[in-house]
Amino acid sequence: MIILMAELLPMLFRQWEIERYKGFLIAGSAVPTFATGFDWYAQGTILRRGRLSSIVEIKRIQGPIFNSKEATEEHGLQLCKDWIDKRP
Helix, strand or coil: CEEEHHHHHHHHHHHCEEEEECCEEEEEEEEEECCCCCEEEEEEEEEEECCCCEEEEEEEEEEEEECCHHHHHHHHHHHHHHHHHHCC
16 A cells, blocks of 8 residues: 555654654554443554655554553554564
8 A cells, every 4th residue: 555645644643653663654553442342452553665755554463452542552553663573
């Protein structure tokens, strides 16, 4: 999936916790689940700059459920870091 950076980055900074890590942009997000109350699924998204000012999504990782949005976003970032560190 290729997304133009000018369209993507403002959205990411508003909705996700995002940072640079080892040449990647990583985002930790909290996805609400209402089946068990107001809990959140951790989700990590790994992005890399593409050609012509685009951003390419490399990997999306789903994690466990938390009851704190902030803890969920932090865990999403950690999922991304772990995936990047384990790459060959």
